[in-house]
Amino acid sequence: MGAEDQMKLHVTPTSPYARIARAAIIEHGFEDSIEVVTARTREPGSPYYEITPSGRVPFLERDDGPGLEETDLICAYLDQLSDRPPLLRRPDEADWQAGRLHGLARSFLDGLAVWVREMRRPENERSPTIIAHESARAERMFGLWENEIATPLMQEGLTVTHLTLYCALETARQLMGADAMASRPALAAWHAHLGERPSLVATRPPRRS
Secondary structure (H helix, E strand, O other), rough: OOOOEEEEEEEEOOOOOHHHHHHHHHOOOOOOOOEEEEEOOOOOOOOHHHHHHOOOOEEOOOOOOOEOHHHHHHHHHHHOOOOOOOOOOOOOOEEEEEEEHHHHHHHHHHHHHHHHHHHOOHHHHHOHHHHHHHHHHHHHHHHHHHOOOHHHEEEEEEOOHHHHHHHHHHHHHHHHOOOOOOOOOHHHHHHHOOOOOOHHHOOOOOOOO
C-alpha cells in the first residue's frame, strides 16, 4: 500500500479501542499510508457525525469502499492489506482456544469501558450499582487472567487479543490505580513486558492533569 492509497483512521487519544487499531497500523508498517486524525466526539453538531453517524471511534475511512467501524473489523481489514503476519487470529473449529481467549479479553475491556463511562458522569449522577458491578467483574477478570496468561497463545507472537488485553489492563489501572495488578504477579509481568513494544509506547494516551 503506497502513499497514493492513504486512508484516515479517526480516533480519540484516550480510547482503548482506538489504541488497538493505532497499534495495529504501526505493527503492519502503515504509518505513512494511514493518517491518524483526532475525532471530535460527544459534541453537538460535530462534523465527525457526517463521516460516521454513530460518532464512535475508531473509524477507518477507506479509499476503496465504505468506511469501517469496530476495532476487530478494522484490524481484519489491515491484516488483508499487509504482507506481515495477521494480528487477528481466526478461531479454528478444531481448537477454539484463540476465539475463547479473544472473547475473554474483549469482555474484560468492554466491562471496564462501562465503568469509565459511568465515571464520566457528574458525581451526583453516577450509579453506585453499576460501579460496584463493574468493579466486582474486573476483580474476577483479574483472577481469571492471572491463570490464563500462561496459556501458550498469550506467551507467543502478537495478536489483537494481546493488544486488547493490554489495553484492558491499562484501563483498569486508570480506574483502580497503579497497584491494580499488585496481587497478580504473572499478569503484571506480562503487562510490563508487552508495554515495551514500540507500537504501544507510541500510542500511549496523554497523561491526565
